[in-house]
Amino acid sequence: MKKRGNDIGQDVVVLHQLDRGVFTPNISPFPLKLETYLRMANIPYQNDFKNPIGPKGKTPWITLNGVDYSDSQLCLEMLAKRFQKDFSSHLSAEEQAVARSLQIMAEEHFYWLIVLQRFVYTKGKTLFQIQTSLPSILRLMMPIIARKVKSQTQAQGMGRHTKEEAIEMGMKDLRAMSTFLGTKPYFMGEKPTEMDCSMFGILAQVVWSLPGSSFESHMNGEFLNLRSFCNRMKSKFWPDWDQCLSSPQA
Ligand SMILES: N[C@@H](CCC(=O)N[C@@H](CS)C(=O)NCC(=O)O)C(=O)O
Structure with missing residues (x-):
């Protein structure tokens, strides 16, 4: 029985997502993005970890x-309208176009590097380090799941490249993000906007929940400003970050 929110109260969002991760509140970029937005917009919400899909x-x-909505971006846009929260209205049309392009690069291109790293290059093994509440049946089923996800990466296209080619593409994405961010506190300037939630959802995975990846060490070097951005978002919107992590022990 899905928790539809009828018992939650009027205008309180029920956010259905995977259980908490060990290093990030969610190991998927998209729930982390949406929960960060709910916090940014000060919209009352409750989590439901039982019906994530x-x-x-x-x-x-x-x-x-009582109404269900899917897709982090569609949810965000619906909520922005419903609760009259627009954090991008000060941006010019050109700036909004750039923000959208960066977001799509992160969520629709770089995202697949995260998927490849977790399910193809490490065959799903690191998932049990970053998410300890996964049912043990998943451990047994991981080879099957990893094969299914590998075929998704091939359908999307990124999975058809060699590991070296794909990582080089990911490095170029991170370089573009890092260059654009520069010394600004947030991607579009002094104030955080909706797209920062998307960028945070993705980049927080690279900083904290992608153990052993080729990108990890660069986040302390060439892409240090991206790490600082993540820390800034974490301090601003997740003062309770540590309480939102699960125990490393299963
Ligand atoms: N565009 C979607 C992407 C959501 C998405 O890809 N979620 C992944 C986890 S990162 C998922 O649910 N995958 C399950 C599957 O494909 O079976 C959004 O923004 O919500």
């Missing part, structure tokens, strides 16, 4: 006043 077969999804 929504009507479109993906996580996250939300329920608001």
Whole structure:
């Protein structure tokens, strides 16, 4: 039985997502993005960790006043309208176009490097380090899941490249993000906007929840400003970060 939110109260969002991770509140970029947005917009919400997969077969999804909504971006845009929260209105049309391009690069291109790292290059083994509450049946099923995800990466295209080629593409994405961020506190300037939630969702995985990846060491070197950005977002919107992590012990 899905927790639809009827018992939660009017205008309180139920955020359905995977259980907490060990190093990031969620090991998927998209629930982390949406929960960060809910905090940024000060929208009341409650988490539901029991029904993470929504009507479109993906996580996250939300329920608001008994109605279900899927896809982090569609949820965010619906909530922005519903609660009249727009953090990008001060941006010019050109700046908004750049923000969207960066977000799509991060979520639709670089994202696949995270997937490859977790499910193909390490065959799902690191998942049990970063998410200890995964049921033990998943450990047994991991070879099957990893094969399924590998075929998704091939359908998308990134999985058809050699590891070296794919990592080089990921490095170019991170370089573009780092160059654009420069010395600004947030991607679009002095104030955080919606797209910072997306960038944080992705980059926090690279900083904290992608053990052993080729990108990890660069986050302390060439891409140090991306790490600082993550720390800034974490301090601003996740003062309770440590309480939102799960124990490293299974
Ligand atoms: N565009 C979607 C992407 C969501 C997504 O890809 N979620 C992944 C986890 S990172 C998922 O649920 N995968 C399950 C599957 O594909 O079976 C969003 O923004 O919510």
